[in-house]
Amino acid sequence: MPSGRLSVVVTRRLPEPVETRMKELFDVTLRDDDTPMSRDELAKAMAEADILVPTLTDTIDANLLARAGERLKLIANFGAGFDHIDVASALQRGILVSNTPGVSADDTADMTMALMMSVTRRIPEGLQQIKDGGFSGFSPTALLGTRVSGKRLGILGMGRVGQAVARRARAFGMQIHYHNRRRLREETEAAFEATYWESLDQMVARMDVISVNCPHTPSTFHLMNARRLKLMKDGAVIINTSRGEVIDEPALTRLLKSGDISGAGLDVFEHEGEANSELRNLNNVVLLPHMASATLEGRLEMGEKVIINIKTFADGHRPPDQVVPSML
Known part of the structure; x- marks a missing residue:
């Protein structure tokens, strides 16, 4: 792992307390607006960051993973679902994937x-x-x-x-x-x-x-x-x-x-x-517009899980919510 604070890129706006806590802990790049990143923006983020924090609106397939830089070692998904991420391809490239189960x-x-x-x-x-x-x-x-x-x-x-x-x-x-x-x-x-x-x-x-x-x-x-x-x-x-x-x-x-x-x-x-x-x-x-999990309490808990996964990984341990092949 690189020395110093981890470089973290967040792809969508998150609740303010979550973003503030991430700023305190990591060298984090936040999204100014709440539009999804383009494919090129995702590729740039994956080429430069140690850790990517995407959501289900970000399709991370094998072709996009092929453009990831050597620094990228963890995709800490904000959400329980991970069908938008090619987990198998990520693992083949030595990139771990975590999610936020049990919150919503x-x-x-x-x-x-x-x-x-x-x-x-x-x-x-x-x-x-x-x-x-x-x-x-x-x-x-x-x-x-x-x-x-x-x-x-x-x-x-x-x-x-x-x-x-x-x-x-x-x-x-x-x-x-x-x-x-x-x-x-x-x-x-x-x-x-x-x-x-x-x-x-x-x-x-x-x-x-x-x-x-x-x-x-x-x-x-x-x-x-x-x-x-x-x-x-x-x-x-x-x-x-x-x-x-x-x-x-x-x-x-x-x-x-x-x-x-x-x-x-x-x-x-x-x-x-x-x-x-x-x-x-x-x-x-x-x-309804995909709002079943949309409570403030749930989103804050998701953010906390993302932070715990990143911190645990940074400390050299397996993220508690790592997605493993048996889950695919």
């Missing part, structure tokens, strides 16, 4: 429930009616939604976020079902009174609500494809606060338009920043 599980689970209630109880439609001046008084048949109590919730991905969703959904009186790469331990399963489905197809066909909470990996790309989406029962809804690539978005759009899927709540999209116009025009869809 509760925040994301809160938003999952908010989307679920928004879709099933038609909250945006009611809000729009008020804004448009169309509310003339109570009507027994207006904006009828459905209860979530007693309904079957199928959780796709029972990691930290999935389990946080399960805890909240149980408080709403929902029945918990899940599909996961590995079955939970018996005592964990019992705590949620959860039913495990080895077959995702069989689970999808029987649920009232599907919640997507798995990461985006090569094996989960379009895991909810057209065939699987068509298996959803009449009246079912789907919620996604994970990654847009897990759902075949064009297929979902078609099924929502036809009414084969009753509704959807989406915080993420297959092409980030490009919520398609067809989805935006559907009344049975609630769309």
